[in-house]
Amino acid sequence: MNELPFPPIFLQRLAAIVPVERLPGVLRSLVEPKRVGFRINLLRAEWQAVEQALRREDIPFEPVAWIPHAYTAPPEARSRLARSPLFASGGICLQNLSSMAAVLALDPKPGEEVLDLAAAPGGKTLLLAQQMENRGRIAAVEVIRQRLYKMQAVLKTGGAAIVQAYLADGRAIGRKTPERFDRVLLDAPCSGESRFHADAPDSFARWSQRKLAECSRKQVGLLRSALDAAKVGGIVLYCTCSFASEENEAVVQSALDTFGEAVELEPIPLPIENLQPGLTRWGPREFHPALAAAVRILPTDEMDGFFLCRIRKISGVRGRRPSRCRDRRPGRV
Numbered sequence: 001m002n003e004l005p006f007p008p009i010f011l012q013r014l015a016a017i018v019p020v021e022r023l024p025g026v027l028r029s030l031v032e033p034k035r036v037g038f039r040i041n042l043l044r045a046e047w048q049a050v051e052q053a054l055r056r057e058d059i060p061f062e063p064v065a066w067i068p069h070a071y072t073a074p075p076e077a078r079s080r081l082a083r084s085p086l087f088a089s090g091g092i093c094l095q096n097l098s099s100m101a102a103v104l105a106l107d108p109k110p111g112e113e114v115l116d117l118a119a120a121p122g123g124k125t126l127l128l129a130q131q132m133e134n135r136g137r138i139a140a141v142e143v144i145r146q147r148l149y150k151m152q153a154v155l156k157t158g159g160a161a162i163v164q165a166y167l168a169d170g171r172a173i174g175r176k177t178p179e180r181f182d183r184v185l186l187d188a189p190c191s192g193e194s195r196f197h198a199d200a201p202d203s204f205a206r207w208s209q210r211k212l213a214e215c216s217r218k219q220v221g222l223l224r225s226a227l228d229a230a231k232v233g234g235i236v237l238y239c240t241c242s243f244a245s246e247e248n249e250a251v252v253q254s255a256l257d258t259f260g261e262a263v264e265l266e267p268i269p270l271p272i273e274n275l276q277p278g279l280t281r282w283g284p285r286e287f288h289p290a291l292a293a294a295v296r297i298l299p300t301d302e303m304d305g306f307f308l309c310r311i312r313k314i315s316g317v318r319g320r321r322p323s324r325c326r327d328r329r330p331g332r333v
Helices: 008-017 023-029 047-056 075-083 097-106 123-131 145-158 170-176 209-229 249-262 289-293
Strands: 036-040 070-073 092-094 113-116 137-142 163-167 181-187 230-240 263-266 275-277 295-297 306-313
Touching: 008 023, 036 075, 036 097, 070 075, 070 097, 075 092, 092 123, 097 123, 097 181, 097 230, 097 306, 113 123, 123 137, 123 145, 123 181, 137 145, 145 163, 170 209, 181 209, 209 230, 209 249, 249 263, 249 289, 249 306, 263 289, 289 306
Parallel strands: 113 137, 113 181, 137 163, 181 230
Antiparallel strands: 036 070, 036 092, 230 306, 263 306, 275 295, 295 306
């Protein structure tokens, strides 16, 4: 590990999070090129026609067994996919499989009202619209103006007709639209640890434990807002592309401390082998046992690392901060 260019403390922390038998593969994923993930956008194209066009363009691809109409291609095919007329027309979307998995875990339904609380650059928002068959409504929130404009262009090209985009701080949305949404996707801004790569020093140049703490404070506010915005009976999917417990389990624990018995964590059944249950301890700190229902997708040669936690809101608690829940049954908080 000492020969890798990443900060030594980051590597030490990673070794404490990832099971020892999986650590070599995780480290390789931060050094070697990854296969390119992409999917067919059914709002713009038929899958048979797209596969035929890829073959005509002599772009190699392999279907992903557990995600419909998703594929991977060799690393060297990325530029060809990005230059393809299929990409320009919105017929295909370049997207990592882990990002697709987040939308599958939320499982939006046609006709529902869905909130994407930190939506740019828009790839997940577009997949939400596809899963909903362009029926219902998606409110896509982004706090940075230029990112909002880029997201709007992505959604227009992709044919997402049910999306309304808003320039706003996601931490205020729960107060403005309490208990409105059937489902909320929160892919929270984070340190981006799982996207570190040895060939891209800028990807980890600004990493520090202080940065983790700064991200965590913002994430706590965003998750609280997401839960306020969800209907009773609604689902919030919290995710990050960080390994750090400060940005993952600790943020969810803060929500459990705030909402108490009004929320419960649900399992996320993904048919892949590179999964690790959520941590119930990090150093001296203990988390609620229900956090074992969350999952880390460990990075591979075709997937980025990702943390996913599915939270169901089972009663309304806006405006109060209940004491720490004493119910320690797994899956229930």
